[in-house]
Amino acid sequence: TANLKPSDTALKKLQILNIPAGAQLFDEFSQIPAALFHGVSLRACYARRHAYQLDLNSYASSPGLFGHIPVLLLFGDHLQLPPVPQSTSFFASLDGTSSEHKAGSAMFGNIEDIFCFEKARRFRDQNLIAILTAMRQPEGQALTDQQWHALQATEVDGGTNFNASQFLRETHGWFHVAYTWSLVTMAAFLRAQSEAQHDQKRLMYIPACDAPKKGDIVLRSLPLCVYVKLDGCQHRFLPHKSCAEHASVEPDCALCGGLAG
Incomplete structure (x- = not known):
């Protein structure tokens, strides 16, 4: 535990x-190692103790978890991996x-x-529910013949005759x-394209990168440049750029902004 004391x-x-x-x-609390849970709570108490006058020895007791954080929520499924x-x-x-480990479990x-x-709200199919x-x-509980046949009907044949484009069209709106x-990443990309085509809606890819700052510490740096070219679109999108008078983009400055496409 002493080794978990953070450096300056x-x-x-x-x-x-x-x-x-x-x-x-x-999220997914069942996948969190007990020792890691203990370590995160202890280091959170180190971080908050001077600001909130906390007793470091209370980090493992309720309500002292995570530096007496006002709200502590763990989400997940106890049957998960x-x-x-x-x-x-x-x-x-x-x-x-x-x-x-013992402290984290306690x-x-x-x-x-x-x-x-006890009840799923995201699904409407009664067989699936x-x-x-x-x-x-x-x-355990045996499925009825109707439920079993409904489950078998969702099987996808990935053999030589599998048509990916047809599959995407036929599974519009599926989970x-x-x-x-x-x-997952490939499916998200392809599904976004197919859904936009099905609904005949414009699909926009917007790169984003958060850069929170505090003092001289930069938690994450913005990329130097992000170039976006959309198929079938005559405009090209470049990132915001600061004017000669500002080191970074100022929202109220008329000269700061995106470059013309």
């Missing part, structure tokens, strides 16, 4: 992120684990309010899932 440089960065924060939100390795999970046996166990959502409900029965990030 790291502390400044942590203070920028944690002091103004009013909430700490975690565990972290890698599984032995680092909140739910794993504590035998032979580190002090940090911190997770001390969270007072738990809300378990019934299948998802059956999957969550503790003792899509994949296990690998390379497929």
Whole structure:
């Protein structure tokens, strides 16, 4: 635990992120290693203790988690995949684990309010809703013939006769899932194109990069140039550029702005 004390440089960065924060939100909590949960809470307390006169020894107790953050929310599914390795999970046996792991598990166990959502709201297909409900029965539940046939009807044949363009047209408005990030990013790109073509809407690609600053610390730098050329569009889009009088773009300056296309 002593090794988790941040250096002066790291502390400044942590203070920028944690002091103004009013909430700490975690997604997919089941995939968080217990020791990591402990470490993040401790370093958040280091960052916030002088600003809020905190006792560092209270970092692992409720409501002292994450530097007495006003709102702490953990989202996820307890049936989701565990972290890698599984032995680092909140739910794993504590035998032979580190002090940090034990502390992280205890911190997770001390969270007072738990809300378990039992009904999916994003789906309207009654067969799909019934299948998802059956999957969550503790003792298991067999699907009806209608549900099983409906599930089989969603199978996609990826063989030599597979027509990707036809598949995109026929699955307009579907939800899509994949296990690998390379497929997710490619599917998002292709789906955006196909949806725009189907709805006959203009599709805009807008590059964005946040650059929060505090003092002399730059958390992320903007790219030197972003050039955008859209197919079938006569204009070319260049990034904003500051005028000769300003070091950076000033919104109220008439001379600062985007270059002409």
